[in-house]
Amino acid sequence: MNTKIKLLAVLLGVQILLALGLGLSDWRSTTPTQARLVQGVLRDTIDTITLEGPDKEKIVLARKNGAWVLAQRGDFPADTHRVNAMLDRLLGLQTGTPVATTREARARFKVAETSFEKRISLASEGKPRVVVYLGTSPGLRQVHARVDDEDAIYAVHMASYDVPLRPSQWEDKTVLQFPEKEIAGVRLGEVHVRKESKTMSGQSAAVNATNASTVTVWHLEGDEDGQEVNATSVDKLITWLASIRFDEVFDTSSGQEDALEKPVVQFEIEGAHGQNRMYRLFHLPEQKTYVMTHSDRPEYFRLSTNTAEQLMEACEQETWVVDPAKPSHKTVPAGASPREKTT
DSSP states (O other): OHHHHHHHHHHHHHHHHHHHHHHHHHHHHHSOOOEESSOSOOGGGOOEEEEEOTTSOEEEEEEETTEEEEGGGTSEEBOHHHHHHHHHHHHTOEEOSOSBOSHHHHHHTTBSSSSBSEEEEEEETTEEEEEEEEOOOSSTTOEEEEETTOOOBEEESOOGGGSOOOGGGTBOTTTTOOOGGGEEEEEETTEEEEEEEEEOOGGGGGTTSTTOOEEEEEEETTOOSOOEEOHHHHHHHHHHHHHOOOSEEEOOTTSOTTGGGSOSEEEEEEETTSOOEEEEEEEETTTTEEEEEETTOSOEEEEOHHHHHHHHHHTOGGGTEEOTTSTTOOOOBTTOOHHHHHO
């Protein structure tokens, strides 16, 4: 009797183990496998990206000499960081179980050849590599996606706004900048200042480094009256140039040619390696906006009112030159901090 009970217990245990094994197998078979939406495409092999929208919007980004440009804007520099980030996200998208696989579902999820929210075409050396359709959104930062020539439609972690269709959203907003370390001098009206090395003594020697005796200061060229540079005012402009970002490339076909002939601010930057650049700021009262140019590029760049006003304040010529007899102004190291300037 005891032997029979033990045998039945063993058989029951085997059945339980078999049931658990089959259940685990079924669970594994129904768990969605992760795979990349785009297979076999590396970011660095792509040199052309075409972005299209439902209303015939089209943007062509091309990689030339290692940098991305807007091909339809005369190869205007694109925001290379943003382009690469978009490519990384697209090529890294993971899929799960398809939400649909029929041709009829393509139009419903807006990932069809003739009905889509975004179409992204990647090419390399003139040869198409892959086309991805982005459609409706099932949730926050999610979008339905389908690869061309495939039936499966997936919900992937990407937002439609990751692929904007306005050229201004792909422009490199830093093209007006001039790095502070590369500036040797500035001409503003009749004022001409240049950087020069000067031997300092006492506490001022600690501005650049411990035990240093030579610092870089702003010097007023052609100084005949013993006047000096107010470095605080000059550095406002230098700081502005190091960080300026424009809003968008401005369309000059708006019929305000007269305003574009009379700059409200004009100055020239002398580069440390001879690369001088002339900047001009214009005010367009009819459009209540400001635009800027520099001599290295043909475009006009729209600036925000706040950014333009900061520039005009920095370029108040009368604040650049001071009487050395006044104790509140003196020659101080170029680029020194406000505390150092008042010490």
